[in-house]
Amino acid sequence: MATRASEIATGVPALSAERSVAWPKQTKARLSNGLEIILAESHTVPKFHGELFFRSGNAAVTDRAPGLAEMTSTVVRTGTSKRASRQIEEDLRRLGADLGSHAGSDTSAISFAGLSEFAEPLLGLVNELSRDAAFPEAEFERERRQKLEEVKLERTQPSFLAGERLRKVLFGAHPYGQVSPSEAQVAAYTREDLQTVYAEFYTPANALLLLVGDFEPQAMLKSAETILGNWTGKKPDPKPAPVPPNPRGRRVYLVHVPGAVQTQILVGCHAITRKNPDWVKLGLTNSLYGGAFNSRLVMNIREAKGYTYSPRSGVTALRQHGYFSVSAAVRNEVVAASLTEIFYELDRLRSVPVPEQELLDAQNYLSGVFSMGVATQAGLLAQFSTVALNELPDDYLETYRGKVRAITPEELLATARKYFDSANMQIVVVGDRTKIEDQSALFGEPEIFNAQGARL
Amino acid sequence: MKQLHVPIESTTLANGLKVVIAPDSTAPVVTIGVYYKIGFRLEPQGRSGFAHLFEHMMFQGSENAPKMQHIKLVNSSGGTLNGSTQYDVTNYFEAVPSNALERMLWLEADRMRALKVDDENLKNQRDVVKEEVRVNVMNQPYGGFPWLDMPPVAFRNWQNAHNFYGDFADLDAANLADVQAFFKTYYVPNNAVLLLLGDVRPDEGIALARKYFADIPKGAAPPFADPTEPAQTEERRGHVEEKFGTLPAMAIGYVIPERRTKDWCAMALLDQALHGGRAGRIHRELVLEKQIAVEAGGGVDDIFGYDGPSQMTTRILHKPEISAETTLAAFDEVIREVQEKGIDAGELEQLKVKWRSDYYATLEGGRGGGMPKYGLMHLLACFTLFDNEPQLVNSILDGFLTVTPEDIHAVAKKYLRNERRAIVIRTPVKGSVKEAA
Numbered sequence: 001m002a003t004r005a006s007e008i009a010t011g012v013p014a015l016s017a018e019r020s021v022a023w024p025k026q027t028k029a030r031l032s033n034g035l036e037i038i039l040a041e042s043h044t045v046p047k048f049h050g051e052l053f054f055r056s057g058n059a060a061v062t063d064r065a066p067g068l069a070e071m072t073s074t075v076v077r078t079g080t081s082k083r084a085s086r087q088i089e090e091d092l093r094r095l096g097a098d099l100g101s102h103a104g105s106d107t108s109a110i111s112f113a114g115l116s117e118f119a120e121p122l123l124g125l126v127n128e129l130s131r132d133a134a135f136p137e138a139e140f141e142r143e144r145r146q147k148l149e150e151v152k153l154e155r156t157q158p159s160f161l162a163g164e165r166l167r168k169v170l171f172g173a174h175p176y177g178q179v180s181p182s183e184a185q186v187a188a189y190t191r192e193d194l195q196t197v198y199a200e201f202y203t204p205a206n207a208l209l210l211l212v213g214d215f216e217p218q219a220m221l222k223s224a225e226t227i228l229g230n231w232t233g234k235k236p237d238p239k240p241a242p243v244p245p246n247p248r249g250r251r252v253y254l255v256h257v258p259g260a261v262q263t264q265i266l267v268g269c270h271a272i273t274r275k276n277p278d279w280v281k282l283g284l285t286n287s288l289y290g291g292a293f294n295s296r297l298v299m300n301i302r303e304a305k306g307y308t309y310s311p312r313s314g315v316t317a318l319r320q321h322g323y324f325s326v327s328a329a330v331r332n333e334v335v336a337a338s339l340t341e342i343f344y345e346l347d348r349l350r351s352v353p354v355p356e357q358e359l360l361d362a363q364n365y366l367s368g369v370f371s372m373g374v375a376t377q378a379g380l381l382a383q384f385s386t387v388a389l390n391e392l393p394d395d396y397l398e399t400y401r402g403k404v405r406a407i408t409p410e411e412l413l414a415t416a417r418k419y420f421d422s423a424n425m426q427i428v429v430v431g432d433r434t435k436i437e438d439q440s441a442l443f444g445e446p447e448i449f450n451a452q453g454a455r456l
Numbered sequence: 457m458k459q460l461h462v463p464i465e466s467t468t469l470a471n472g473l474k475v476v477i478a479p480d481s482t483a484p485v486v487t488i489g490v491y492y493k494i495g496f497r498l499e500p501q502g503r504s505g506f507a508h509l510f511e512h513m514m515f516q517g518s519e520n521a522p523k524m525q526h527i528k529l530v531n532s533s534g535g536t537l538n539g540s541t542q543y544d545v546t547n548y549f550e551a552v553p554s555n556a557l558e559r560m561l562w563l564e565a566d567r568m569r570a571l572k573v574d575d576e577n578l579k580n581q582r583d584v585v586k587e588e589v590r591v592n593v594m595n596q597p598y599g600g601f602p603w604l605d606m607p608p609v610a611f612r613n614w615q616n617a618h619n620f621y622g623d624f625a626d627l628d629a630a631n632l633a634d635v636q637a638f639f640k641t642y643y644v645p646n647n648a649v650l651l652l653l654g655d656v657r658p659d660e661g662i663a664l665a666r667k668y669f670a671d672i673p674k675g676a677a678p679p680f681a682d683p684t685e686p687a688q689t690e691e692r693r694g695h696v697e698e699k700f701g702t703l704p705a706m707a708i709g710y711v712i713p714e715r716r717t718k719d720w721c722a723m724a725l726l727d728q729a730l731h732g733g734r735a736g737r738i739h740r741e742l743v744l745e746k747q748i749a750v751e752a753g754g755g756v757d758d759i760f761g762y763d764g765p766s767q768m769t770t771r772i773l774h775k776p777e778i779s780a781e782t783t784l785a786a787f788d789e790v791i792r793e794v795q796e797k798g799i800d801a802g803e804l805e806q807l808k809v810k811w812r813s814d815y816y817a818t819l820e821g822g823r824g825g826g827m828p829k830y831g832l833m834h835l836l837a838c839f840t841l842f843d844n845e846p847q848l849v850n851s852i853l854d855g856f857l858t859v860t861p862e863d864i865h866a867v868a869k870k871y872l873r874n875e876r877r878a879i880v881i882r883t884p885v886k887g888s889v890k891e892a893a
Contacts (some may be wrong), residue, residue, distance in 0.1 A: 015533060364532050
């Protein structure tokens with residue numbers, strides 16, 4: 001995209017000297033029952049944030065039923081042997097606390113935040129939920145019926161339909177290929193299925209507790225030991241699934257939504273996990289491509305052409321695999337034009353070295369934004385958990401910015417060539433086939449599905 | 457009880473620009489905001505959606521930072537940025553490593569001094585805004601429900617009742633002359649506040665604010681349209697179609713008391729009793745106990761951030777086999793109970809603890825999507841523009857923490873009346889749905 005001569009800022013003040021970023025000290029402990037604990041102080045507000053992770057999620061039980069870990073986590077908060085659902089919710093309010101329980105592909109988690117003055121009772125409740133959940137029959141039934149409505153509803157959202165199709169195309173029979181259960185699968189869930197998942201996953205040996213906030217770490221560690229120290233349970237057996245083949249050739253998948261007034265585009269290919277030594281390089285390459293407002297993709301299809309409001313690209317890291325994807329919701333008339341630009345910008349990064357100044361700008365961006373995590377309790381917790389759950393080196397946070405700054409244009413070119421596999425990129429479009437089928441077919445013979453996932 | 461005190465320094469420049477600084481050197485990050493006291497409520501008639509379209513234009517180029525340079529200079533300095541158009545304010549903000557503070561002030565001053573945009577920029581952003589409306593409203597199940605569906609039913613004054621995202625015909629009709637006129641009228645230093653939060657010393661911040669903003673000429677005091685609503689004497693109802701979703705939906709909105717009154721504080725806590733998450737009475741009764749709804753929640757949206765007629769709005773998605781009448785009857789039962797019995801002292805104590813905890817969470821991050829101190833910035837800006845009193849951030853909590861059960865009972869009887877409410881029913885066009893009321 002050409003830059004007009006006038007488009008240069010004049011008189012911009014220089015940056016002053018950068019202040020170093022100091023990540024707060026982490027206090028780490030492992031209790032005799034195997035529970036790993038990480039604590040850090042942050043006194044921004046008189047509160048604290050916590051998250052109790054279990055290193056098993058939906059992928060570990062997809063062979064039993066998709067979404068089973070998520071359903072388990074939902075029902076976990078609805079009752080223990082000591083407290084009924086209503087009591088739990090009122091107690092949370094009494095402590096000024098928020099609590100959520102969720103499961104992703106690779107982890108299940110109870111996340112919470114509350115006032116520091118009530119840290120002990122809140123930890124007590126979290127402890128109860130993680131070892132003494134009662135799965136009351138009536139609560140289970142209600143949540144299951146609720147889930148049935150939710151899975152119907154998500155099939156009306158273009159972004160869900162696009163994401164679901166891409167995951168299926170990229171990961172096939174691997175558990176990562178299944179992002180959500182069908183109505184029939186939800187209808188078949190039993191309370192016993194959930195209790196089995198709970199008994200297997202929710203154990204101290206499988207857990208990581210992170211606490212960040214306005215407290216004194218040694219005192220907090222002592223509270224955690226007192227409350228959680230006598231909990232027992234072993235690690236579940238890992239069940240690695242066979243590696244899915246990387247799809248070859250560019251294929252087009254169209255999800256037909258009659259009456260759609262816009263088309264959701266999602267394009268993707270396999271990438272890497274966070275442990276891969278190329279992770280930081282791919283992060284920077286993505287940032288240049290479509291990971292920032294100032295990126296090439298956004299400047300092209302939004303700021304120059306006005307095809308879309310929020311185009312973006314990203315690398316999603318799962319424990320066993322990862323994938324790269326590009327998304328844009330565009331007006332129906334410019335589906336082909338948008339795909340052309342999406343591939344043009346991918347191929348340009350694969351073909352022509354990035355100018356030094358543009359690289360420097362992207363390095364500044366990534367290292368600046370990365371350090372913002374240090375300013376809030378939730379931000380610190382997110383960064384610490386990423387390092388711990390992915391078993392990254394202890395100095396990962398401290399050395400990250402240096403690694404970003406050391407990347408050269410040649411390395412970036414090599415990274416784009418290796419991972420922006422445009423010839424084998426899978427294309428998903430969600431929209432009204434009568435408006436977009438011809439345009440989509442320019443990129444390959446489309447396979448067409450309805451919103452329920454059936455071939456048309 | 458540990459109370460939080462935020463150190464605040466503020467001043468007003470000769471051109472009327474207010475400057476507010478909240479220093480905190482915990483992290484080498486500074487959040488910069490510029491708030492203008494004009495939102496979509498008071499945008500010109502015949503130009504629905506213009507305040508928001510204009511916000512997009514503020515990223516399209518200024519005297520010394522042409523198109524794309526603004527975004528580029530923030531990102532390449534290690535920062536993130538955004539802007540948003542709200543009822544009564546429009547904000548522009550960035551969080552950057554603190555070594556970029558001076559550069560950010562230069563940028564914000566450049567676009568306050570002179571917006572430099574052309575027809576091509578306007579056409580480009582009109583297209584972008586249309587895709588924004590499609591992705592958030594027209595191509596989304598329950599898109600714009602109820603924030604866009606409720607105003608035309610609830611209000612009679614165009615300022616409160618129009619389509620805030622904009623009718624496409626109005627967006628198409630907007631021209632460059634409108635852009636420059638709006639800029640000249642409302643984007644004057646005397647209608648704005650500059651906020652600096654985080655790693656900045658107050659003396660340094662004020663000196664830099666003077667350096668970059670002091671020579672921007674003061675404008676005439678902006679004329680504001682009158683948002684006063686005629687008195688409502690009857691319950692209002694409206695119907696809309698849901699194109700994609702399969703569940704029938706309903707929204708009920710009550711006009712709430714004027715801000716910063718005693719009733720307003722009591723209403724805020726009553727709102728928490730009704731809508732405070734899974735313990736809130738509406739969710740508890742409709743979703744957990746009676747199980748007629750899949751989703752029931754809502755409440756007063758951004759209680760500190762508006763300066764005109766506003767509502768407490770409940771949003772309900774209910775099961776297709778349950779009629780709208782049955783759903784509304786269950787909702788009314790919850791309302792009747794608080795009108796008849798109020799809430800007891802024990803419940804009120806819980807609500808106050810949660811309110812205080814939520815307030816701290818707002819100050820630390822709020823709706824900034826990870827941007828540090830977004831919420832503190834927002835509150836300081838609103839208290840400055842609406843009340844000329846940024847220090848309210850440190851005292852506003854007191855009014856909520858002294859509410860009594862009697863106060864709550866009184867506002868329930870006074871404000872939760874049918875003649876103060878409006879109901880919007882959104883009915884799926886497909887699927888088997890019982891006839892709605």
